[in-house]
Amino acid sequence: MKTTSQKNNSGLGSKSAQLSSTPTPTAAPQAQPEKKDNRLPIDTEARKKNRTLPTEKVLALLQQQDRRLWELAEVVGKWIWVSFTEQPAPTVRQTLAQLGFHWNRERQAWQHPCGQFRLRGFQDPREKYSTYHPAEAAN
Secondary structure: OOOOOOOOOOOOOOHHHHHHOOOOOOOOOOOOOOOOOOOOOOOHHHHHHHOOOOHHHHHHHHHHHOHHHHHHEEEEOOEEEEOOOOOOOHHHHHHHHHOOOEEEOOOOEEEEOOOOOOOOOOOOHHHHOOEEOHHHHHO
């Protein structure tokens, strides 16, 4: 049975209708709003210097700057790791960054190389190196 009405689900119509219609201008992609950097300022030269300090000096700086950070510190080999259960406040992150720590997303910890920049590998370094919490050792 022939029908006289044209059913066109695509909404494109016939080829001649497509050619005669003027194309609709495409909207220009909207520029993404620039993300504002909310991080607190850090003295990058002091940070670079702090990254080369030995473990004992970094622990002393941690204890001097914020005793709570020192109590959370874990020494893994010669590196220092600081882990939190929740995201720390911006001022705490600034303190850690200023002291030379960096965030390790894989291990979910702030780490300080203590001048030893070759602690890499696929295994957990705690399996290879001795670890201790200096706050527990001091008690």
